[in-house]
């Protein structure tokens with residue numbers, strides 16, 4: 747989904763937006779939302795208890811579709827067991843709450859206010875992104891949202907002409923490589939899984955510990 751950025755609408759007497767030439771695209775899990783993998787973890791607890799094979803990251807992003815009852819049915823949970831399974835899933839989700847990256851809400855609001863084009867390019871399913879967007883009250887700042895992206899390089903390349911200056915913010919070495927190859931300034935967010943050196947050697951121009959550090963780089 748795309749809509750023209752508010753800052754491109756003519757408004758008499760308004761000062762030029764500071765970031766009118768800048769686009770910032772974000773990975774979702776591990777970048778905007780920390781521990782967003784909890785939905786998969788919760789689902790896998792439910793499946794494992796029933797002797798059903800658990801889902802890897804790629805398979806999860808393809809097969810995870812709400813509503814839950816239908817999801818469980820497709821994955822092999824008998825109908826009679828569906829409400830117990832749903833209760834367990836809810837319990838696991840409540841135990842492992844996701845949260846926004848430190849300073850994410852403030853950073854996104856400030857970038858949007860300054861006129862930057864903001865987008866999501868993520869392998870997560872649209873349902874998972876919407877779920878987080880709602881449950882974590884992520885500011886509604888997005889000019890574009892690309893979910894279930896199998897090839898980030900291709901998607902980034904397609905968006906690249908949008909603005910003269912472009913950043914991609916992600917948390918994996920592959921994010922950094924795709925960003926760099928598609929002509930973006932790669933910004934790496936470190937977490938428990940990726941070390942700063944790993945992101946730097948994959949091409950990260952900047953490595954930050956959370957989105958609270960992003961504004962200083964871009965502004």
Ligand SMILES: [Mg+2]
Pocket residue numbers: 773774775776777916917918
């Ligand atoms: Mg990620």
